[in-house]
Amino acid sequence: MKTLIIISHPEIKESSSQQYLLHSIPDDHDLTIHHLEEFYSDTPIDVVAEQKLVAAHDRIIFQFPLYWYSSPALLKQWQDEVLTGDFAYGKKGTQLQNKEFALVLLIGAAKSDYQAGGKELFSMDELTKPFQAMAHKTGMIFLKTFSIYQFVYMTEQEKMTLLIDYQLFVTGDPEQSLLSRENWLLNQLEKTNVTTLGTGNEEILQHVIEMIEENRETIDDLKILLDDMN
Amino acid sequence: MKTLIIISHPEIKESSSQQYLLHSIPDDHDLTIHHLEEFYSDTPIDVVAEQKLVAAHDRIIFQFPLYWYSSPALLKQWQDEVLTGDFAYGKKGTQLQNKEFALVLLIGAAKSDYQAGGKELFSMDELTKPFQAMAHKTGMIFLKTFSIYQFVYMTEQEKMTLLIDYQLFVTGDPEQSLLSRENWLLNQLEKTNVTTLGTGNEEILQHVIEMIEENRETIDDLKILLDDMN
Numbered sequence: 001m002k003t004l005i006i007i008s009h010p011e012i013k014e015s016s017s018q019q020y021l022l023h024s025i026p027d028d029h030d031l032t033i034h035h036l037e038e039f040y041s042d043t044p045i046d047v048v049a050e051q052k053l054v055a056a057h058d059r060i061i062f063q064f065p066l067y068w069y070s071s072p073a074l075l076k077q078w079q080d081e082v083l084t085g086d087f088a089y090g091k092k093g094t095q096l097q098n099k100e101f102a103l104v105l106l107i108g109a110a111k112s113d114y115q116a117g118g119k120e121l122f123s124m125d126e127l128t129k130p131f132q133a134m135a136h137k138t139g140m141i142f143l144k145t146f147s148i149y150q151f152v153y154m155t156e157q158e159k160m161t162l163l164i165d166y167q168l169f170v171t172g173d174p175e176q177s178l179l180s181r182e183n184w185l186l187n188q189l190e191k192t193n194v195t196t197l198g199t200g201n202e203e204i205l206q207h208v209i210e211m212i213e214e215n216r217e218t219i220d221d222l223k224i225l226l227d228d229m230n
Numbered sequence: 231m232k233t234l235i236i237i238s239h240p241e242i243k244e245s246s247s248q249q250y251l252l253h254s255i256p257d258d259h260d261l262t263i264h265h266l267e268e269f270y271s272d273t274p275i276d277v278v279a280e281q282k283l284v285a286a287h288d289r290i291i292f293q294f295p296l297y298w299y300s301s302p303a304l305l306k307q308w309q310d311e312v313l314t315g316d317f318a319y320g321k322k323g324t325q326l327q328n329k330e331f332a333l334v335l336l337i338g339a340a341k342s343d344y345q346a347g348g349k350e351l352f353s354m355d356e357l358t359k360p361f362q363a364m365a366h367k368t369g370m371i372f373l374k375t376f377s378i379y380q381f382v383y384m385t386e387q388e389k390m391t392l393l394i395d396y397q398l399f400v401t402g403d404p405e406q407s408l409l410s411r412e413n414w415l416l417n418q419l420e421k422t423n424v425t426t427l428g429t430g431n432e433e434i435l436q437h438v439i440e441m442i443e444e445n446r447e448t449i450d451d452l453k454i455l456l457d458d459m460n
Contacts, residue, residue: 067306067309067310068306068309068310068313068360068364069359069360069363069364070300070306070360071306072306072310073303073304073306073307073310074303076297076298076300076301076302076303076306077303079297079298080297080298080302080303083298119367120363120366120367121362121363121366122359122362122363126356126359127359127360127363129299129352129356129357129359130298130299130300130357130360132351132352133299133350133351133352133357134298134299136350136351137349137350
């Protein structure tokens, strides 16, 4: 599965959250990062090139900071110019059909503000209806949104968890079952270049892998036991 | 009440609906038309001038064609740059509080497409949540949206009705009760420059005014009768 992350952020260098995520993205040839402001801050959007890029991927992700409950202006311009009738929708526009689509949102306010009675009034599922409608119109499958609330207030531990969740989101199975999380983690750990690890760390890594595998075996045994009891 | 209509449309000259509405707008010193692309297609947005303009009006209207279930990119940019924290929201940003806010939307698809099971999946009330949230955040009162579906397929009669409704919407009482519609119409008719009317038309005009007033008296009498019966 080839994934395209389209990032829109007018001041990406000043954004600690975007930088954190960008630096965590694995070097994977199935993953393309495309920061719009880097290409089109002063020049017109190259519609043909953008359409080719989108067509060459199976999963399209829009990643941006929530500005006035929507995307920055350049991503909106990108939608309006690139997603034409002969490309993205209608009888002739079938290039996006059956691709997966998701949002990665960086949000300044707290999650609890986004509800009836909260400061922001509506939930993220309500505010992203225009993107859901776009996915529907273009025949794409809308995945669960990956919302990051108040990154700056996160502890180091929370940021580490976020990083793993994010990596899994952009590279792995979107359903994120416990089993698929484990498999993905094991895969990542086994791919780790052990020569870059300091003395002792290689053993720790091996220990972590064994522990996850043992836990899985225990869970599987318990499931079989439960099935027998029924 | 001073009304500011902020229009965003990248190709306004080619839009028959926008031209129709623009030409119908009465010459009223309480009404300001501000077409963003006319000022800011190639130049940066003058944030201070825009904030002054907004602050000087009591009702703010965003008028635009629905592109991907939202506004054209320039209006989004305007929101992101003009509606700053020291102007539009938060403790210091109180300049929009208690103003009225409304959307005038030009929509290419049919109204019946905008519902569950319809081609566009969501209603206009669902798709405009980001604007409702903006009004909420800035302390503005969100009025009913004025949605114009499939202008090109309208009959001349429907366009005339649309025009009156639109004029009432941008200049009159937003609640549009029958009484306020009557008062507004009477006011417009009485302001008509009779010297521009051909022979006979002046009498027709007078006749229309009298008829509306008589109808109103009849309705009022019936209401009194009903009240007495209760």
